[in-house]
Amino acid sequence: MTVPASLALAIGSLVVGVVAGFLIAKLRRRTDRHQPAGPTVAELLHRLIRSSHNGVVVLNRFGDVVVHNPRAEALGMVRDNQADGRARKAAEQVVETDDALEIDLSPLEARGRQPEAVVGEVRPLGEGFTVVEAVDHSDAVRLEATRRDFVANVSHELKTPVGAIALLTEAVLDAAEDVEEVRRFGGKILRESTRLGQLVTELIALSRLQGAERLPDLNVVEVDAVVREALGRTRISAESAEITVTTDGPSGLLVEGDRTLLVTALSNLLENAVAYSQAGSPVSISRRFVDDGVEIAVTDRGIGIAEEDQQRVFERFYRADKARSRATGGTGLGLAIVKHVAANHGGEVRLWSKQGTGSTFTLRIPAHLGSEAGEAGTTRSATGKQIPPAPRQEKTPDRTPRLVGSGPDSTDGGKL
Incomplete structure (x- = not known):
């Protein structure tokens, strides 16, 4: 082959290659335009299954897991x-009948002791596959159980004083001519009616704290004023029990809160301490500023609370010592109110107790630090005066279990 012929062949091959490359690239662009951008349908379905809040499992005809999401685990x-x-047994039945089936998938250890908590539906997908x-x-099950228990407890607690009042009234009518008997039965009627009124009042307060009504706006509250008012409310019961309540010196601390609710909470703690202390034993109140919060501790040297009861004393109507609670006339709602007051103020209530030694209930509320910064570790009162916090005490080993949140669940009630 001559040189001109070879050159012509090379140029021809080059032209054919360029044209072929152009045609191939054009064909690829057309193909790409027809393909959707982003993930495929299969990828989207896989993402959907994995992100579902429900448990999803796909089984084959042999009951093997084809795909499942983390929620299923x-x-x-x-x-x-x-x-x-x-689920496998139900899937076999669904494959045979081609009809969806609802089953109970609640944990086996809980079955028979509570309503169905995890409900599953098995559906056919065709060709032996099921989902x-x-x-x-x-x-929802826990909330309903809590509601039923609350209604049952309220009914029982209301029934007791109402029934007593009815019986005592009959006794008064039968002894109408006996002045001494009328006076004796009349005193008992007064005590039962007072107890009934207290129970209704505390039920209303607890209902408000749990969200039935809008809570009051929080204001700057003087802790010392709350302590003084709470002491005034419990003075009569403390004197009757021959118990002296001592306090530390004025602190000048301020908190963000509702004064009425805070006084109610502290009064309940004081009444609790008095009711479960022996005559002549001391009860004390202390205040301190710790980590941007104000802690008000009520300490008694009473009978104490068993460890197994300490997490439950904040439940509604729960009583660690039922016989003593009846004798003191408590409603069983006092500590529930304390817990909810603390929670609604962004705080908490802690308990340390040992049988035969006594108990310490600590109400912690976020402190009001003021808009102006004084010296390190100081706050300012509403008048602008610098108020040093109570001396910071060294922390002892944390023996006080924390109570978390309030749910409904959650636990709420009292020992009063």
Whole structure:
């Protein structure tokens, strides 16, 4: 082949290659335009399953797990990549009948002791595949159980004084001519009616604190004034029990809160301490500023609370010592109110107690630091005067379990 012929062949090959490359690139651009941008449908479905708040498990005809989401593992529907036996058995039935089936997937250890908390539905997908979707109703079940218990407890607590008043009234009518008997039964009627009134009042207060009504706006409140008023409310009961309540010196501390609610909470703690102390034993109140919060502690040297009861004394109507509570005339709502007052102020209530030694209830409320900064560690009163906080005490080992939040659940009630 001559040189001109070779050159012509090379140029021809180059032209053919350029044209072919252009055509291939154009074809690819057309193909790309027809393909959707972003994730595929399969990828989107996988993301949907994984992000679902319900437990989702897809099973094949043999009951093997094809795909599942993290929520399914959290609900116990899948363990070690094996589906719950109840789900597999239901899936076999669904494959045979081609009809959806609802099943109970509640934890096995809880079955029979509470209503169904995890309810699943098994649906056919065709060709032997099934999907199991479960919804967790645990919160609703707990809320309903709490509501039923509350209604039952209220009914029982109201029934007792109402029944007593009815019986005592009959006794008064039968002894109408006996002045001494009328006076004796009349005193008992007065005590029962007072107890009934106190119970209704505290039920209303607890209802407001749990959200039935809008709480008052928080203002700057003097802690010393709260302590003085609470002492005034409990003076009669303390004197009757021959108990002296001592306090530390004025602190000048301020908090953000509602004065009436704070006085009620502190009064309940004081009444509790007096009711569960022996005659002549001391009860004390102390105030201090700790980590931008004000802590008001009520300490008694009474009978103390058993460790197994300490987490429950804040439940409504719970009484660690039922016989003594009846004798003192408590409603069982005092500590519930304290807990909710603290929570609604952004604070908490803590308890340390030892049987035979006594108890310390500590009400902690965020401090009002004021708009102007004085010296380090000081606050200013409403008049602008600098007020040093109570001396910061060294922290002892934390023996006081914290009570978390209030739910409904949650635990709420009292020992009064």
